[in-house]
Amino acid sequence: MWVRSKTVMVMSSVLFTAGCAASAITPSGREAARDAERAAAIAALAAPGQNVASARLLPQDNCYWYEHTGPVETTLLPLVNVDGQPICLQSKT
Incomplete structure (x- = not known):
């Protein structure tokens, strides 16, 4: 009996914790449009032969890396x- 109630308690806590996990944050329509415009502009600037789809802005140097x-x-x-x-x-300062 003790093992069964302990198992139920563990399973309940796991399910409860899983329900509290952070869900994916989706950008608003305006943010998504701005991100799409920025991605298109970066793709237009980039030299060929680079994986522009994986490009990201690094805060350390404010440059894009792929x-x-x-x-x-x-x-x-x-x-x-x-x-x-x-x-x-460009830096904001």
């Missing part, structure tokens, strides 16, 4: 324009 999948590992590389210059946002 995932390059090589034969051994996947590495973040700076996203560059056709002139070889990194694509970065």
